[in-house]
Amino acid sequence: MRTIKTHTGKIYVDDERKLEFLTVGDYGKENNIKAAFLGLNKEINGVKHKPVDLRNKWVATISTQKGCLMKCMFCDCPKYGFHGNASLEDLEYEIDTILRNETVGQTKRFNVHFARMGEPTFNPNVLTFTREKLRGLVNKYIKADTIHPVVSTMLPKENKNLANFILEWCDIKNIDYHGEAGLQFSINSTDEAQRQYQFNHKSLSLTEISALAKRLPQPVGRKYTLNFAVTKDTILEAGRLTELFSPDMFIVKITPIHETHSAVQNGFDVTTCYDDYDVYRQFEQPLLKAGWDVIVFVPSREEDSDRITCGNALIAGV
Numbered sequence: 001m002r003t004i005k006t007h008t009g010k011i012y013v014d015d016e017r018k019l020e021f022l023t024v025g026d027y028g029k030e031n032n033i034k035a036a037f038l039g040l041n042k043e044i045n046g047v048k049h050k051p052v053d054l055r056n057k058w059v060a061t062i063s064t065q066k067g068c069l070m071k072c073m074f075c076d077c078p079k080y081g082f083h084g085n086a087s088l089e090d091l092e093y094e095i096d097t098i099l100r101n102e103t104v105g106q107t108k109r110f111n112v113h114f115a116r117m118g119e120p121t122f123n124p125n126v127l128t129f130t131r132e133k134l135r136g137l138v139n140k141y142i143k144a145d146t147i148h149p150v151v152s153t154m155l156p157k158e159n160k161n162l163a164n165f166i167l168e169w170c171d172i173k174n175i176d177y178h179g180e181a182g183l184q185f186s187i188n189s190t191d192e193a194q195r196q197y198q199f200n201h202k203s204l205s206l207t208e209i210s211a212l213a214k215r216l217p218q219p220v221g222r223k224y225t226l227n228f229a230v231t232k233d234t235i236l237e238a239g240r241l242t243e244l245f246s247p248d249m250f251i252v253k254i255t256p257i258h259e260t261h262s263a264v265q266n267g268f269d270v271t272t273c274y275d276d277y278d279v280y281r282q283f284e285q286p287l288l289k290a291g292w293d294v295i296v297f298v299p300s301r302e303e304d305s306d307r308i309t310c311g312n313a314l315i316a317g318v
């Protein structure tokens with residue numbers, strides 16, 4: 001296994017198991033998030049790198065599949081091919097490796113993002129792992145005040161089990177974890193053609209996602225999240241979004257599309273977003289006016305160049 005040190009943690013590349021996963025600290029939400037509804041009002045014009053402390057927030061990002069069958073235009077994971085789902089044991093191995101190799105004994109928050117390689121809704125082991133294994137595994141190594149698992153999905157249309165997976169995840173969030181879990185839908189655009197291009201025509205339509213969203217139970221704790229990875233060319237119409245989704249059930253999260261090989265090759269303008277809040281403001285302000293809770297999250301240039309951000313896969317060797 002290869003261990004790659006980054007500015008804020010480590011990336012583990014396991015060529016034998018065909019897995020990649022990472023452990024990082026966070027700069028603190030007052031430094032990389034703007035969210036008026038959380039009282040964080042400062043515009044983020046670039047994020048300065050500074051030392052992080054896992055005792056404040058610890059983020060583990062793990063793979064749910066060995067590569068990916070989806071072909072999202074901004075993501076390098078498909079370049080690795082597809083070698084099956086991560087088994088229950090693989091998921092345990094990823095978290096166990098992350099915890100075992102740090103000396104930290106406690107943290108305020110341990111986040112688990114099922115978001116390195118793979119589309120998590122294709123892998124039912126994610127549900128079993130979160131429900132039955134995750135908390136015991138974390139407690140074996142550290143005292144975590146909060147354990148917060150997060151599923152992000154691009155809502156693959158060929159997944160016949162998609163709705164069942166998502167509804168079961170909602171139960172895990174609302175019941176098993178008493179609200180301390182996240183569900184994020186990757187939306188990226190309110191324009192159907194732009195969105196389908198980005199997800200390579202492999203995602204449900206916005207109307208289908210809207211219908212699915214109406215079947216979700218009222219969230220306990222934090223609302224569900226609509227993710228928008230943006231460039232300045234993104235189409236995000238607040239009015240259209242409100243027709244599709246309820247601001248009572250969902251918040252909107254805006255991030256830049258990361259500088260992956262695929263994003264660059266496919267012509268996404270990934271260079272303008274990091275230091276200039278104007279790009280985010282054009283999306284954020286109409287949403288706020290329409291009554292949406294909005295989080296703008298910006299990584300530092302160091303984090304993006306370390307390739308810890310979504311859509312990267314060092315194992316693909318590109």
Ligand code: SF4
Nearest residue numbers: 068070072075077118
């Ligand atoms: S973004 Fe997710 S679903 Fe899309 S290709 Fe990458 S890993 Fe697969």
